[in-house]
Amino acid sequence: MKPPPFSYHRPATVTEAVTMLDELGPDAKILAGGQSLVPMLNMRLATPAHLIDINRLDELAYVRVEPEGVRVGALARHADVEHDAAAGRAIPLLAEALRSVAHPTIRNRGTTVGSIVHADPSGEMTAVLCLLDGEVTLVSRRGERTVPAQDFFVAPLTSAAEADELATSALFRRPTGAATGTAWMEVARRHGDYALCGVGAVVTLNEAGALTTVRTAYISMGPIPQTLDLTLEAIGSNGDWRAVGEAAAAQLEPEEDIHATARYRRQLAVVLTARACRLAAERAERARRAAPSHPTGGAGRTGSGVEGER
Ligand SMILES: Cc1cc2nc3c(=O)[nH]c(=O)nc-3n(C[C@H](O)[C@H](O)[C@H](O)COP(=O)(O)OP(=O)(O)OC[C@H]3O[C@@H](n4cnc5c(N)ncnc54)[C@H](O)[C@@H]3O)c2cc1C
Helix, strand or coil: CCCCCCEEECCCCHHHHHHHHHHHHHHEEEECCCCCHHHHHHCCCCCCCEEEECCCCHHHCCEEECCCEEEEECCCEHHHHHCCHHHHHHCHHHHHHHCCCCCHHHHHHCEHHHHHHHCCCCCHHHHHHHHCCCEEEEEECCEEEEEEHHHHEEECCEECCCCCCEEEEEEEECCCCCEEEEEEEEECCCCCCCCCEEEEEEEEECCCCCEEEEEEEEECCCCCCEEEECHHHHHHHCCCHHHHHHHHHHCCCCCCCCCCCHHHHHHHHHHHHHHHHHHHHHHHHHHHHHCCCCCCCCCCCCCCCCCCCC
């Protein structure tokens, strides 16, 4: 299959790209890694009159650890984020989830911000952004705005980005708390395929080791990524993570498609929620014990991740 005809534009700066988006109108589309857009063009599922290739915008090719978390520029490839050591130390969940995104060749080209704007309900980084209370920065000729993850995903393949807006970065917030653990788990028919169900978990403990927060986020379990606060269920369950998984699945409304029945997806949600929460809790406990304030803690360890496991 070949794409329909389009005119090709290659801006050299963000300002130029935004001007082109404005002047060419809603029939223009940004081309980032092309790993979703090009197949859609070839299958004639998208027929833009203009493609604006942002691959020359080096100013957007960064992965930066900031006080609040990890900021990913629009031209950072999935692989750049996956292999960034500082980002991995700040938020280990990024690399863990990215390892389930397609295959290395696709991660070498596809961008993390592109996958977020693409808003595929099976895209891992959409749920990770929601779970970490992230946000997306959008720029147009009208100015700049920041949209929280909870408001960014509108419908399958539809985000809050307007036709004249370029997403310049996504901020993934570092989980806070005395000790935090995270985990990503999913089931796909083959490794690298889109998941039938994927779950991210963040568990936070206080200094005494008691649960303070349990949150999860899901892909392939609805039209947009689903986020759940399971703190009360987890505290009430007394360590029975299977019961927490059942409580989570009861709140989800997965759909049936050619890959799986809704019932099977719900069952996956039970099992994966239980496993992801258990693992995140174990990691949080390990981080708590390693914290400098703990009697057995080592100096310089923080409670934010899973150092030593990566
Ligand atoms: C075989 C295969 C398997 C895959 N498996 C997975 C998977 O398991 N999980 C997963 O998450 N993804 C998967 N992907 C998709 C991959 O992650 C893509 O890289 C990603 O979805 C889109 O990123 P991109 O940079 O390639 O964007 P593009 O394909 O270039 O663009 C995608 C869409 O986003 C828009 N866009 C991109 N960047 C911007 C921007 N900065 N501002 C405004 N709009 C923008 C484009 O206009 C387009 O509409 C797979 C892809 C393939 C080909």
